[in-house]
Amino acid sequence: MKRNMRNSGSDGSALNSPCGRSQTGLKTIRFKQFDCEEPRMNDIALHGKSNDDPRLYEDSCVELLLNPSGDRKNYFHFIATPAGLLSDYRAKLNEKPDLGWNSGASVKAEKRADSWTVALSIPEKALGDYSKKGFPVNFARHRAMTKDQPAMSDYQWSPVPRKSFHELEQFGMMYLEAPEDTNLIRESDFRVERKNLYRGGDSWMIWGNKITTSEQRFEFDKTIFINGGQSFHIINPRGGLGNCLQYLENLKPDTTYRLSYFLKTRLTPPGGAGAYMVFADGSVNQRAFPVTKVSGDNPWHRLTFEFKTPSMTNRNQKQKPLVAFWVWNAEGEAWFDDVRIVELKN
Numbered sequence: 508m509k510r511n512m513r514n515s516g517s518d519g520s521a522l523n524s525p526c527g528r529s530q531t532g533l534k535t536i537r538f539k540q541f542d543c544e545e546p547r548m549n550d551i552a553l554h555g556k557s558n559d560d561p562r563l564y565e566d567s568c569v570e571l572l573l574n575p576s577g578d579r580k581n582y583f584h585f586i587a588t589p590a591g592l593l594s595d596y597r598a599k600l601n602e603k604p605d606l607g608w609n610s611g612a613s614v615k616a617e618k619r620a621d622s623w624t625v626a627l628s629i630p631e632k633a634l635g636d637y638s639k640k641g642f643p644v645n646f647a648r649h650r651a652m653t654k655d656q657p658a659m660s661d662y663q664w665s666p667v668p669r670k671s672f673h674e675l676e677q678f679g680m681m682y683l684e685a686p687e688d689t690n691l692i693r694e695s696d697f698r699v700e701r702k703n704l705y706r707g708g709d710s711w712m713i714w715g716n717k718i719t720t721s722e723q724r725f726e727f728d729k730t731i732f733i734n735g736g737q738s739f740h741i742i743n744p745r746g747g748l749g750n751c752l753q754y755l756e757n758l759k760p761d762t763t764y765r766l767s768y769f770l771k772t773r774l775t776p777p778g779g780a781g782a783y784m785v786f787a788d789g790s791v792n793q794r795a796f797p798v799t800k801v802s803g804d805n806p807w808h809r810l811t812f813e814f815k816t817p818s819m820t821n822r823n824q825k826q827k828p829l830v831a832f833w834v835w836n837a838e839g840e841a842w843f844d845d846v847r848i849v850e851l852k853n
Contacts, residue, residue, distance in 0.1 A: 534631040541569040541587075541625045543648055548621060552651040553590045561606065563594040569625050570647040570672055575637030579675040583610065583634065589623035591616040600675055641682035647672040666733065666769060666807040677809070691757050691764075691848040692830070696735025697727050707739070707751065715741075715749035723747045731842055733769045733807060738844035741782075743774075743834045750785075752831035755848070758789065760820040763851045766796065767811040768832070771842040776802040779836030784810075784843075789820035789828040802837055807844075813851065 545551060551567040563586050564570070571585040584604065586594040597608040610633040615626045646664040650657055667674045699708025704719075706712055707727060717723035722744035732738040741749050758764075772782050781800030787793045796812045820828055832843045 535628045538627040544622045550652045552653050555592045559594050567651045568649050572645040574643040575634040577642045587614045587625045589616050589618050640684045643678035644681040645678045689849050692846045695846045697737045697739045698735040710753050711751050713751050717747050733844040738842045741834045741841050745838045750831045750833045755828040758828045760818050763815045764848050765813050766848050768846040769809050769844045771807045772805045774802045774837040774839035781837045782834050782841040785831045787829045788816050790817045
């Protein structure tokens with residue numbers, strides 16, 4: 508499934524909405540297109556016979572999960588296949604779904620030589636009272652074959668560490684209106700160019716104890732990322748230490764913040780300390796998030812922490828607050844993306 512929007516996590520910055528509202532007649536929300544590349548079009552499984560087939564999820568299909576109320580408990584689930592069949596139901600976390608619910612949605616599907624597409628139109632009234640600014644969603648694909656099942660069969664937009672598409676707490680946000688960006692991190696999606704050996708963009712500084720060798724590499728990866736088309740990628744040798752840091756000039760004293768970032772690793776365990784983030788609050792204190800460093804082979808996952816700054820934050824030029832993303836003495840690779848620090852006002 509191709510991505511033509513930005514993944515924001517559960518409180519992230521604005522993404523380009525994949526849907527639109529019709530302007531005439533019954534109001535609908537249109538999800539413009541799921542575009543699914545498929546080199547084995549002759550083998551895709553399509554056993555469903557009719558709409559609302561209870562086993563439609565076993566076919567090659569896409570799934571749309573919407574939490575219009577934003578409570579991360581009640582949601583609507585839509586399943587559509589390249590044959591143009593649709594199943595929809597109303598659900599609540601940890602309860603049996605209401606299979607008899609009918610949204611009135613319609614689907615338009617098209618098969619191509621090496622791909623298939625699905626577009627969904629959902630009556631706006633079916634979603635009930637929802638935030639017109641946006642709400643949590645998940646977009647997913649199940650790739651099923653009549654023979655020789657693929658090694659990877661499930662894909663989803665929200666970065667969830669498990670296979671389930673129903674982890675509502677991890678759903679990303681679909682914004683119908685661009686929200687105010689309160690993130691204090693500059694160039695937070697690493698959509699920057701490498702200026703020299705020790706600097707990326709205008710805000711990130713890079714250091715490594717083997718940075719001048721071919722063994723240790725720091726790059727802005729255009730092929731593996733969460734947001735903005737690039738991530739920060741460290742390739743680290745045995746015994747290597749490396750980081751990317753940014754000073755936080757806008758951090759206020761005596762203020763509570765939420766810090767979050769996405770991390771993916773391929774680091775040989777135990778191998779060393781692993782990948783992590785260091786936060787210095789402007790005092791003599793430095794904290795590592797997480798405390799237990801990440802090693803091994805881990806898919807993209809979001810790490811979130813809350814902290815309160817001390818009274819001397821940004822009042823001592825010799826102790827500037829900063830964030831730094833490290834790989835410490837662990838052999839392999841790590842990717843960091845979508846770094847956010849937002850003030851918690853309530």
